[in-house]
Amino acid sequence: MVNQFSLLQVNKVDFGVGSFKKLASYIDSYKSRGDLLFLMSTKIANHPEVLSLIASLKEEDVQVHSALVSGEPTVASIDTITKTYYETRVSLVVGIGGGSVLDSAKAVSVMLFHQHKWKDQDLSIKTYLEGVGTKEAPSYRLPLILIPTTSGTGSEATKNGVVAQIGEGGFKKSFRHDSYVPDVAIIDPSFTLTLPLEVTASSGLDALTQLMEGYVSTTENFFIDSLALPAIHKGGLALTHLLDGHLDDISSRSDISYASYISGVTLAHKGLTYVHGLSGPMGAVHSIPHGIACAKLMGPINRAMVENELKEENIDSPYLVKMDAIAKGWGKKNALEAVEFIEQMVEKADFKPLREYGFTKEDLKKLSKMNSKRNSPVTLSETTIYDILISLL
Ligand SMILES: [Fe+2]
Structure with a gap:
């Protein structure tokens, strides 16, 4: 229905x-x-x-x-x-x-x-x-x-x-x-052809995060989901190709530009989850570019969410079903492999650790206590969020 x-x-x-x-x-x-x-x-x-x-x-x-x-x-x-x-x-x-x-x-x-x-x-x-x-x-x-x-x-x-x-x-x-x-x-x-690697990675990963967070969110919108999924597939493959040293490939630039536009459409209709729930407040504490904050959080947040659902043996959870669908378009088998695909992309960008943007353990403690869940289909504990933030310090 x-x-x-x-x-x-x-x-x-x-x-x-x-x-x-x-x-x-x-x-x-x-x-x-x-x-x-x-x-x-x-x-x-x-x-x-x-x-x-x-x-x-x-x-x-x-x-x-x-x-x-x-x-x-x-x-x-x-x-x-x-x-x-x-x-x-x-x-x-x-x-x-x-x-x-x-x-x-x-x-x-x-x-x-x-x-x-x-x-x-x-x-x-x-x-x-x-x-x-x-x-x-x-x-x-x-x-x-x-x-x-x-x-x-x-x-x-x-x-x-x-x-x-x-x-x-x-x-x-x-x-x-x-x-x-x-x-x-x-x-x-x-x-976008002349964008350097770091900007290509941070902006592209922001777009991909917005698409994925919107796609898996608890807000229902069949119309938007049917736009978001192919954009996630196209955007993920294009960004990987660009970060593999093909920054001037216009075909990949077009695909990630399209994904970025659809990411705006998706977030506007379906909302976001933990990555944006944390990256927003982080940007108010220290001057960390929004895309970099999202890129750094995207892998560990998704890993924690997937592991949480697998640990609970929640195999039919809507989140895992959607992550599996994302994985297939990237040529991967399941949600965990999709997370690895994201982690590999983030690694290519080699962003600075959070402490180099001025973050301290106390800042991260405060951030982990905020309600950052937004429209997430999975709930992460305060301890899990703190551990993730500390791992990025
Ligand atoms: Fe964003």
């Missing part, structure tokens, strides 16, 4: 090598209405295709502003950008970059709209963050186009963005509303 489900999708998606060229036609309908605001990393701001597009817009006397984004979005970084462009009549926000840039662009499109609505240039993104804000996230934002240039967060498919405040009393929280799904997502895998 197919149970009830809901769908919330990006209005228009352009996927494939060369699809970046379509951005010019989308911009056409906005350039007479006001200025264009591009959010980008420095590297993307110097990409030949981006430089060429902006130059041709300027030749037409279109007002184009570029806000450079570095690092994951924080309350301070978002508030600084919106204050800078408060006096500018922005008709369209375009985010081109990794997950941090896309989340920043999403936040700026929301905040510029509402700062003008309330005539308050000091209105902070913190106001609308879940758990720490004082108001519900409002509907409406400025028109928004998102273009990922890594294969990681899938932010181009989701209705939320994550904003942090790092350090004592820090947090990492979402602003979220159905209307924050972008108007257009353009996914051009050729933009």
Whole structure:
């Protein structure tokens, strides 16, 4: 029986090598209405295709502003950008970059709209963050186009963005509303061709984690599961090939770009489990990139979950059945072999231990006491989680 489900999708998606060229036609309908605001990393701001597009817009006397984004979005970084462009009549926000840039662009499109609505240039993104804000996230934002240039967060498919405040009393929280799904997502895998191994691994493993956590989660959604499973298969095989020294293989880049987009669709509809339940709070304690935190946790968390179910002789558990299905697409026999496949991928990336990001035993003790289960089909004890975190120190 197919149970009830809901769908919330990006209005228009352009996927494939060369699809970046379509951005010019989308911009056409906005350039007479006001200025264009591009959010980008420095590297993307110097990409030949981006430089060429902006130059041709300027030749037409279109007002184009570029806000450079570095690092994951924080309350301070978002508030600084919106204050800078408060006096500018922005008709369209375009985010081109990794997950941090896309989340920043999403936040700026929301905040510029509402700062003008309330005539308050000091209105902070913190106001609308879940758990720490004082108001519900409002509907409406400025028109928004998102273009990922890594294969990681899938932010181009989701209705939320994550904003942090790092350090004592820090947090990492979402602003979220159905209307924050972008108007257009353009996914051009050729933009990912020059990503170094560490970024390829951390972003790809974030995407794979989001897919797997969503797929095995307790939330039912047959439609999304039928998208997620083939994306897990394609994404896992592609990422392994890339990390085996074929970083410029466009076919694998396309497959992991697709997997990343579907990972956003999956997490938005099915939620996540322990890996994201822990990696979010970890990012609020110390500046560890989100993808690296996920990548490091993915193997041991899944191993603990599989071993837990096998120990309980819970052979027909929905989690094991789904992990077996994942294993088959990777040419593996069972859930344990699927875990080994993940562990081997993570090993290729050779990430630094947690202590090198500033984590201490006390930090990990506190993290293990948090409720990080989210929509996990298997429950792990506090001791198991602590042991996993310590093994990564
Ligand atoms: Fe993630």
